[in-house]
Amino acid sequence: MAAEPLIKVENLVKHFVVRLGAFGERGATVYAVDDVNFDIFAGETLSLVGESGCGKSTTGFTLLNLQKATSGKVIFQGENIVSLNEKRMRPYRRELQIVFQDPYSTLNPRMTIGEVVGEPILFHKLATKAELPEKVTRLLADVGLPARFASRYPHELSGGQRQRVAIARALACQPKFIVCDEAISALDVSVQAQIINLLLDLQEKYGLTYLFIAHDLAVVRHISDRVGVMYLGRLAELATREQLFSNPLHPYTRALLSAVPEADPELEKTRQRQILVGDVPSPLAPPAGCRFHTRCPIAMDKCRAVVPEWREVETGHHVACHAVEMETAG
Amino acid sequence: MTITPVNLSSTVADDEPPVSLWRDAWHRLLRNKLAVAGLAVVILLAFVAVFGPWLTPYDFLTQDLEARNQAPSLAHLFGTDDLGRDVFSRVVYGTRTAFVVAIVVTTIAVAIGVTLGAMAGFFGGLFDRIVMWFTDMTMSVPNLLLVVVINASLKTPITAWMEARYQATLNPFYRETIWVDFLLVFGSMALISWPPYARLVRAQVLSIRGRPYVTAARALGLTNRLILMRYIVPNAIGPLIVSVSAGLGTAMVLESAFSFLGVGVNPPTPSWGNMISDGLRVWQHYPHLLAAPAAVLGLATVAFSFLGDGLNDALNPRGSK
Amino acid sequence: MTAPEIQKPLLDVRGLTIEIETRRGPAIIVDGINLTVGKGETVGVVGESGCGKSLTMLSLVRLLPNKIKVKGGTAEFAGRDLLKMSKSELRQVRGGKIGFVFQDPMTSLNPVMRIGDQLCEPLIYHRNMSKADAGKRAIELLRLVGIPGPEQRITAYPHELSGGMRQRVMIAMGLACDPELLIADEPTTALDVTIQAQIVDLVKDLRKKLNMSVVWITHDLALIAGLVDRVAVLYAGTVVEDAPVGELFARPTHPYTRGLLASIPKLSDERASRLSSIGGTPPEPGRRPKGCPFAPRCALAESICHERVPVLEPVAGHSGHRVACFVAQRQLKEAA
Numbered sequence: 001m002a003a004e005p006l007i008k009v010e011n012l013v014k015h016f017v018v019r020l021g022a023f024g025e026r027g028a029t030v031y032a033v034d035d036v037n038f039d040i041f042a043g044e045t046l047s048l049v050g051e052s053g054c055g056k057s058t059t060g061f062t063l064l065n066l067q068k069a070t071s072g073k074v075i076f077q078g079e080n081i082v083s084l085n086e087k088r089m090r091p092y093r094r095e096l097q098i099v100f101q102d103p104y105s106t107l108n109p110r111m112t113i114g115e116v117v118g119e120p121i122l123f124h125k126l127a128t129k130a131e132l133p134e135k136v137t138r139l140l141a142d143v144g145l146p147a148r149f150a151s152r153y154p155h156e157l158s159g160g161q162r163q164r165v166a167i168a169r170a171l172a173c174q175p176k177f178i179v180c181d182e183a184i185s186a187l188d189v190s191v192q193a194q195i196i197n198l199l200l201d202l203q204e205k206y207g208l209t210y211l212f213i214a215h216d217l218a219v220v221r222h223i224s225d226r227v228g229v230m231y232l233g234r235l236a237e238l239a240t241r242e243q244l245f246s247n248p249l250h251p252y253t254r255a256l257l258s259a260v261p262e263a264d265p266e267l268e269k270t271r272q273r274q275i276l277v278g279d280v281p282s283p284l285a286p287p288a289g290c291r292f293h294t295r296c297p298i299a300m301d302k303c304r305a306v307v308p309e310w311r312e313v314e315t316g317h318h319v320a321c322h323a324v325e326m327e328t329a330g
Numbered sequence: 331m332t333i334t335p336v337n338l339s340s341t342v343a344d345d346e347p348p349v350s351l352w353r354d355a356w357h358r359l360l361r362n363k364l365a366v367a368g369l370a371v372v373i374l375l376a377f378v379a380v381f382g383p384w385l386t387p388y389d390f391l392t393q394d395l396e397a398r399n400q401a402p403s404l405a406h407l408f409g410t411d412d413l414g415r416d417v418f419s420r421v422v423y424g425t426r427t428a429f430v431v432a433i434v435v436t437t438i439a440v441a442i443g444v445t446l447g448a449m450a451g452f453f454g455g456l457f458d459r460i461v462m463w464f465t466d467m468t469m470s471v472p473n474l475l476l477v478v479v480i481n482a483s484l485k486t487p488i489t490a491w492m493e494a495r496y497q498a499t500l501n502p503f504y505r506e507t508i509w510v511d512f513l514l515v516f517g518s519m520a521l522i523s524w525p526p527y528a529r530l531v532r533a534q535v536l537s538i539r540g541r542p543y544v545t546a547a548r549a550l551g552l553t554n555r556l557i558l559m560r561y562i563v564p565n566a567i568g569p570l571i572v573s574v575s576a577g578l579g580t581a582m583v584l585e586s587a588f589s590f591l592g593v594g595v596n597p598p599t600p601s602w603g604n605m606i607s608d609g610l611r612v613w614q615h616y617p618h619l620l621a622a623p624a625a626v627l628g629l630a631t632v633a634f635s636f637l638g639d640g641l642n643d644a645l646n647p648r649g650s651k
Numbered sequence: 652m653t654a655p656e657i658q659k660p661l662l663d664v665r666g667l668t669i670e671i672e673t674r675r676g677p678a679i680i681v682d683g684i685n686l687t688v689g690k691g692e693t694v695g696v697v698g699e700s701g702c703g704k705s706l707t708m709l710s711l712v713r714l715l716p717n718k719i720k721v722k723g724g725t726a727e728f729a730g731r732d733l734l735k736m737s738k739s740e741l742r743q744v745r746g747g748k749i750g751f752v753f754q755d756p757m758t759s760l761n762p763v764m765r766i767g768d769q770l771c772e773p774l775i776y777h778r779n780m781s782k783a784d785a786g787k788r789a790i791e792l793l794r795l796v797g798i799p800g801p802e803q804r805i806t807a808y809p810h811e812l813s814g815g816m817r818q819r820v821m822i823a824m825g826l827a828c829d830p831e832l833l834i835a836d837e838p839t840t841a842l843d844v845t846i847q848a849q850i851v852d853l854v855k856d857l858r859k860k861l862n863m864s865v866v867w868i869t870h871d872l873a874l875i876a877g878l879v880d881r882v883a884v885l886y887a888g889t890v891v892e893d894a895p896v897g898e899l900f901a902r903p904t905h906p907y908t909r910g911l912l913a914s915i916p917k918l919s920d921e922r923a924s925r926l927s928s929i930g931g932t933p934p935e936p937g938r939r940p941k942g943c944p945f946a947p948r949c950a951l952a953e954s955i956c957h958e959r960v961p962v963l964e965p966v967a968g969h970s971g972h973r974v975a976c977f978v979a980q981r982q983l984k985e986a987a
Contacts, residue, residue, distance in 0.1 A: 108547075108564075123550065169546065188933075189915065190929040215843065219916055221916060221920075224922070267876075275848050
């Protein structure tokens with residue numbers, strides 16, 4: 001962990017301006033990602049979890065410069081990539097890839113699987129035209145698909161198979177880093193397990209680093225080295241898998257963990273749940289102070305006024321909460 | 331490390347050839363009887379338009395003053411008009427006029443519409459707003475009024491200018507006033523026809539631009555040009571084909587309407603519109619002079635419309651449910 | 652719960668078969684499903700997408716989409732066959748005796764109607780209530796499903812509510828006429844975990860309060876572990892296993908059920924260990940194998956599995972546990 005991080009995210013901010021009113025005369029700001037800091041180390045799987053609208057996917061998109069950051073830095077190979085224009089970004093694109101959630105819209109329906117997987121190889125000149133078929137075959141084999149699939153079209157494949165193709169397309173660039181944006185969320189349970197295994201195998205084989213964006217905590221617990229919990233655009237807690245699941249500090253993390261059902265009827269009967277009241281506030285008008293205070297069972301006056309500091313309470317365990325701060329200080 | 335091979339027998343049969351979406355759509359189109367009928371009529375009319383002059387028994391200009399206003403007979407299938415010209419031959423030649431006008435006008439309109447619409451949708455921002463402003467403005471002006479105004483105000487000066495050029499150069503090209511007709515007819519029709527294409531393409535591009543496969547292409551580092559050509563245009567083209575098919579029929583009707591109003595293709599070049607216009611004056615005495623061109627125009631419009639509906643169902647199978 | 656096997660079940664589906672019109676001709680997607688729901692019982696119907704779990708439930712109130720038709724079977728509800736009822740009788744059942752809650756509250760609610768009016772409609776129609784009474788009942792229902800300030804909320808439009816609130820409104824609509832049976836089709840799939848927990852607790856609570864039967868359709872085995880009394884596992888349009896919930900999780904018997912349970916990541920797993928997974932994908936309609944539909948993906952499959960279709964048979968010694976598998980049944984007999 002002491003090693004130099006592969007990617008360093010510093011004070012990343014992404015605000016969207018939306019137009020409201022019949023003539024777009026009123027502008028409003030969506031505070032999608034606000035002042036997020038974390039490092040990603042080579043070879044690890046860092047997961048970002050949180051509920052819809054918490055900004056976890058936007059963090060992934062902004063980090064890859066697919067959406068322009070409002071402010072902040074993402075340092076990769078010594079360069080702040082979020083400040084680059086598309087042309088200067090191009091060489092980095094090859095190394096930073098993404099796999100999306102919806103297997104039905106992730107592939108161009110007019111291209112064969114072979115074209116989908118072959119395109120990045122030719123574009124980045126990673127092989128000649130003559131070498132291409134062999135290269136495509138090898139990539140398809142890597143994701144567990146037979147070579148004859150190269151001539152098929154996406155609509156002829158099942159969801160799990162399409163997701164394999166999307167992974168092969170990302171791999172075609174020989175990337176160092178892949179953002180998996182809810183990459184398994186839309187798949188059936190039995191297929192999910194196949195894709196998780198595949199991602200783990202590929203990580204081992206090619207030394208990949210993953211930023212795994214998901215809402216399924218059982219899956220996250222299974223595959224992550226470290227986990228970050230986001231709430232309304234801010235990181236609430238970031239820790240190693242063991243720290244987070246055995247000693248969650250932030251009240252939101254605790255509530256989130258207790259809401260996850262376990263596949264065990266006996267355990268479920270006796271389990272004490274901490275059920276949060278209310279809904280997530282709108283990111284158009286996030287609460288002042290700590291953004292979680294409206295639903296927090298232990299909120300204090302301070303939480304309504306002051307934004308809690310992002311602190312490292314023990315090695316590798318970061319949290320932003322006034323209550324935790326008081327506990328550890330006192 | 332081993333990667334478990336997947337058992338694929340349940341989804342893709344090995345013996346079936348790959349099916350592209352285009353081929354799939356073609357098969358769906360062929361199963362639609364109305365669409366096939368429409369397609370057959372369109373092909374027949376296109377054939378007539380191309381080979382018409384070799385098929386007709388008479389020249390469309392040859393007047394036979396002995397045989398004026400004759401009712402349909404074996405010698406003259408659709409009868410003859412007030413100058414003794416064979417109506418069948420004129421309808422056949424009118425098909426050529428209709429097709430030339432429809433194809434040229436639609437091509438120009440599609441070229442303008444697709445270029446502006448695709449760029450507006452892809453780049454957005456100020457360019458988008460200006461293009462949409464122009465589109466809305468054009469659509470808000472009554473079509474016929476615009477065409478009549480253009481023709482009325484430009485025809486005389488252009489003809490006068492051509493006459494002057496002829497006097498100066500003696501080049502016979504400047505004597506061909508048919509070009510003025512065509513320029514004005516094609517030009518003004520294209521001018522009022524492009525906005526729907528621009529809107530359609532812009533809406534398509536906007537929706538496709540946000541799809542994950544386009545974002546994936548951006549993440550792969552592909553250039554804007556490649557993304558537009560390989561990812562956006564091929565996926566936007568389905569609805570465009572539907573709209574072009576319907577647009578060809580509309581252009582034929584439009585041309586007839588203009589000829590009818592006297593601002594279209596001028597006599598003696600036969601067009602269904604000016605034949606209908608002529609026929610209308612005497613329809614109580616010689617109904618065939620009105621019926622023949624009107625029936626063919628109706629047939630063509632219905633055929634294009636069936637074909638367009640069929641294409642729509644074939645290319646957007648989910649929309650047809 | 653009360654012992655449901657003694658009483659006549661509230662819902663008794665037998666041999667339900669559903670066909671879909673495909674390009675290659677008609678294909679069976681639900682193949683002779685048997686399913687019972689006792690009075691006051693909560694049954695989980697579990698399966699992956701395309702296994703026919705939603706279609707089975709929609710067919711009961713004859714709300715199947717166009718190209719899908721019921722081909723055979725019976726579905727007795729309180730002694731009457733739903734599949735043979737007249738249209739007017741059926742309308743009394745829909746939204747009256749059987750309440751529905753769908754997955755996506757955004758598309759299931761009418762966006763241009765106030766939620767109060769949407770709640771009142773079934774009351775006025777099924778219960779012949781006056782507008783004023785229906786309005787009062789609507790407020791009561793919103794309070795019942797835990798919506799704060801129901802007096803103000805009844806004038807809200809669906810888009811003014813959050814996803815969780817909309818799902819609560821959907822549940823209130825399902826409950827409007829005190830149904831004997833509530834069918835919930837993946838009601839929490841579109842929701843976040845903390846909201847899901849709220850909804851699950853709400854349904855548990857309501858079930859006790861109103862003494863109704865619930866069918867909870869889901870793909871998430873973990874979710875129903877603490878929620879239902881009995882589970883029916885569906886695969887490719889057939890029930891492959893049917894057991895009380897504790898029994899199913901303790902002694903999963905069908906290879907598919909075992910595979911599903913094993914593919915859920917567990918607390919005790921080591922990080923990044925390989926999950927056991929089921930290879931391949933479920934068959935598409937029209938490509939069903941000849942024998943057991945699971946045989947092509949099954950590690951235990953023998954020649955008989957590819958030839959004949961197994962039927963649901965009781966597991967000896969475990970009351971209420973039934974499984975449709977040649978190999979598992981034989982192994983159980985050998986062990987006994």
